[in-house]
Amino acid sequence: xxxxxxxxxxxxxxxxxxxxxxxxxxxxxxxxxxxxxxxxxxxxxxxxxxxxxxxxxxxxxxxxxxxxxxxxxxxxxxxxxxxxxxxxxxxxxxxxxxxxxxxxxxxxxxxxxxxxxxxxxxxxxxxxxxxxxxxxxxxxxxxxxxxxxxxxxxxxxxxxxxxxxxxxxxxxxxxxxxxxxxxxxxxxxxxxxxxxxxxxxxxxxxxxxxxxxxxxxxxxxxxxxxxxxxxxxxx
Numbered sequence: 651x652x653x654x655x656x657x658x659x660x661x662x663x664x665x666x667x668x669x670x671x672x673x674x675x676x677x678x679x680x681x682x683x684x685x686x687x688x689x690x691x692x693x694x695x696x697x698x699x700x701x702x703x704x705x706x707x708x709x710x711x712x713x714x715x716x717x718x719x720x721x722x723x724x725x726x727x728x729x730x731x732x733x734x735x736x737x738x739x740x741x742x743x744x745x746x747x748x749x750x751x752x753x754x755x756x757x758x759x760x761x762x763x764x765x766x767x768x769x770x771x772x773x774x775x776x777x778x779x780x781x782x783x784x785x786x787x788x789x790x791x792x793x794x795x796x797x798x799x800x801x802x803x804x805x806x807x808x809x810x811x812x813x814x815x816x817x818x819x820x821x822x823x824x825x826x827x828x829x830x831x832x833x834x835x836x837x838x839x840x841x842x843x844x845x846x847x848x849x850x851x852x853x854x855x856x857x858x859x860x861x862x863x864x865x866x867x868x869x870x871x872x873x874x875x876x877x878x879x880x881x882x883x884x885x
Contacts, residue, residue, distance in 0.1 A: 654703070654726070661686055661696040662705065662727055665717060671724055674709065674716040746801055748794050748839075748852060748874040750787040752866055755853070758846075763855065767812035767819060775807050776824060776838060778857035784840065785829075785854040785861065786847075787872060798849045801825060802841045804878045811843060820844040827854065827876040833864040839876050 664685045668675050683693035697717065700706045705723030709716040719727075760783040762768060773779050789795050806823035813819070820843030827837045837856040847853070854860060854874060866872055 658696050658700055659730060662719060662723060665719055670717055670719045674718045676714050676716050678714050744878050746797050746876045746878060748789060748797060750789040752868050752870050752872060753786050753788045754868055755784060755786040768809060771809045780855035781857060781859050787852050789850050795849045798852055825876040827874050829860055829874055830864050830872055834860050
């Protein structure tokens with residue numbers, strides 16, 4: 651690979667978007683400069699450098715030129731893309747850490763966990779029926795609140811909302827988690843479609859009483875580590 655500059659990569663990318671892979675496109679350097687947000691002189695220099703590297707072929711036609719990306723140029727773009735894709739995917743977070751204090755909730759967790767529409771799906775998709783109620787954790791730092799907002803953008807174990815003859819209940823996203831370095835391993839952080847809480851509080855479920863197993867009580871600081879996966883397979 652030659653010492654190719656970022657702007658030259660962007661120029662080749664724009665040529666690809668204009669259809670210059672395997673075909674000649676007709677364009678002026680002024681038009682190309684507009685596409686890449688550079689001057690006509692810069693666009694002309696980029697093309698000259700790319701041609702000298704064997705990445706494009708040019709044929710001049712009056713004020714216009716015909717340009718085609720060569721096989722070598724296309725191969726280089728593919729190589730750059732592959733490296734970027736690998737680098738990005740290898741750095742995707744596979745865990746998100748939260749820390750906070752255990753607090754009392756509004757008493758709704760036990761009620762919702764008891765609803766058959768939820769219980770059946772938890773059993774099917776998490777492999778267990780949650781212990782009645784949720785553990786409520788007040789996050790202690792704005793960075794954790796940002797992480798809480800980010801969490802909901804990742805793939806989840808999705809619990810569908812449902813309706814009964816009285817009301818409609820929202821969906822729930824579940825993220826496998828462990829509490830206090832594995833004191834409770836088979837837990838899940840919940841992101842709810844409908845909640846009275848803001849991003850400073852998270853709710854956690856498990857097949858056991860987290861407070862009893864982890865020996866914690868209201869006011870204690872705890873750590874929760876969630877697992878982020880591309881795909882989830884049900885138990």
